[in-house]
Amino acid sequence: MQGLHIHGIHHAYGDTDVLNNVSLTVPAGELVCLLGPSGCGKTTLLRIAAGLEKLQAGSISIDESVVAEPGLELPPEDRKIGFMFQDYALFPHLTIRDNVSFGLFRQSKQAARDRAMEMLEQVGLTRHADDYPHMLSGGQQQRVALARALAPAPRLVLLDEPFSGLDSNMRARIRQETLTMLKQTNVATLMVTHDPREAMFMSDRIKVMGANGQVLQSGRPVDIYYKPVDEYVARLFGPVNMIEGPVAGGRLETSFGPVDSEDIPDGQIMRVLIRLEGLSLHYHSGAPTDVPVDVLTAHLLGDSSIVHIRMREGPNKGVEYRARVHGSFDPTAHGQVWARVDPRCIFQYPNPEDGR
Ligand SMILES: Nc1ncnc2c1ncn2[C@@H]1O[C@H](COP(=O)(O)OP(=O)(O)OP(=O)(O)O)[C@@H](O)[C@H]1O
Numbered sequence: 009m010q011g012l013h014i015h016g017i018h019h020a021y022g023d024t025d026v027l028n029n030v031s032l033t034v035p036a037g038e039l040v041c042l043l044g045p046s047g048c049g050k051t052t053l054l055r056i057a058a059g060l061e062k063l064q065a066g067s068i069s070i071d072e073s074v075v076a077e078p079g080l081e082l083p084p085e086d087r088k089i090g091f092m093f094q095d096y097a098l099f100p101h102l103t104i105r106d107n108v109s110f111g112l113f114r115q116s117k118q119a120a121r122d123r124a125m126e127m128l129e130q131v132g133l134t135r136h137a138d139d140y141p142h143m144l145s146g147g148q149q150q151r152v153a154l155a156r157a158l159a160p161a162p163r164l165v166l167l168d169e170p171f172s173g174l175d176s177n178m179r180a181r182i183r184q185e186t187l188t189m190l191k192q193t194n195v196a197t198l199m200v201t202h203d204p205r206e207a208m209f210m211s212d213r214i215k216v217m218g219a220n221g222q223v224l225q226s227g228r229p230v231d232i233y234y235k236p237v238d239e240y241v242a243r244l245f246g247p248v249n250m251i252e253g254p255v256a257g258g259r260l261e262t263s264f265g266p267v268d269s270e271d272i273p274d275g276q277i278m279r280v281l282i283r284l285e286g287l288s289l290h291y292h293s294g295a296p297t298d299v300p301v302d303v304l305t306a307h308l309l310g311d312s313s314i315v316h317i318r319m320r321e322g323p324n325k326g327v328e329y330r331a332r333v334h335g336s337f338d339p340t341a342h343g344q345v346w347a348r349v350d351p352r353c354i355f356q357y358p359n360p361e362d363g364r
């Protein structure tokens with residue numbers, strides 16, 4: 009299959025293991041995100057794929073040819089890779105056009121110039137061709153870096169936190185433009201981010217890495233969001249409501265009704281996590297499972313509000329939860345409402361402190 013294949017990578021700096029048996033595939037035309045906490049080895053993996061860090065174990069192939077394995081190490085310039093790193097490091101003493109044509113040293117001067125102008129046109133910066141990097145805004149420089157990475161028509165693009173220097177509006181725009189350009193070229197892209205929403209937006213597949221440099225879960229954004237394999241992955245996307253309790257008769261009672269725990273032995277303490285948007289609020293009861301709650305506060309975030317609610321009756325009377333509801337929500341206008349849970353946003357995991 010065309011694309012990037014990374015197999016069985018282990019990596020240590022001195023005595024410290026950084027990557028543990030990492031394998032992944034990025035088919036041509038797809039974008040895979042590595043999502044993980046600071047220090048988990050994301051940049052190290054990218055540098056190994058690029059040939060900037062010596063491979064210690066495992067193998068790397070691009071478009072079915074091996075570029076690194078024990079005893080073989082192709083230099084970075086022979087791997088047909090485009091890079092874009094966090095600081096996008098344009099050469100300050102070169103014009104924008106010369107920055108973009110920098111990697112085209114195998115072509116004639118004229119061909120390199122034409123290709124650079126073609127790339128600058130794609131990112132909407134032809135009128136800056138003769139400017140120097142310091143004359144451009146951060147977002148414009150980022151686009152130049154993208155044009156430079158894609159100019160040699162690489163087989164693989166490696167992006168390391170490419171948008172982190174930009175403010176949120178610019179970031180959203182450049183992210184979209186980058187994605188559009190990558191998808192037009194059918195290149196394989198491996199991108200690093202520690203922003204889960206960015207990973208969701210950009211990726212065909214996400215690899216969630218843990219602090220110890222191993223892959224915790226890998227899948228489409230929809231799998232990672234709606235079927236997180238453990239509490240850590242579930243919590244990556246922001247705050248959740250948590251309910252703890254023992255399983256009895258294959259179910260666990262919560263404030264919002266029973267949750268099926270069929271294969272779990274009676275007495276095991278489980279943790280149920282409910283995403284904030286998994287609780288919806290209604291002025292009238294519309295389903296038998298709706299529960300009455302008091303609204304305590306509401307905070308408008310713009311596109312949604314975070315509403316603090318308290319159970320009004322039943323065994324969990326007084327227990328508080330948070331819900332994320334669409335748009336503005338005026339708590340004074342609706343003191344008492346009904347809460348309903350979306351089963352897609354409920355996850356349960358064994359309590360890590362339950363020692364059985
Ligand atoms: N050249 C090096 N020599 C020694 N240790 C290193 C070297 N490069 C990285 N490390 C260590 O390896 C670990 C992984 O670093 P890496 O840069 O790959 O993490 P990362 O996942 O990219 O983190 P971040 O999200 O902060 O960029 C860290 O503990 C780091 O301190």
Ligand SMILES: [Mg+2]
Pocket residue numbers: 050051052168
């Ligand atoms: Mg890094």
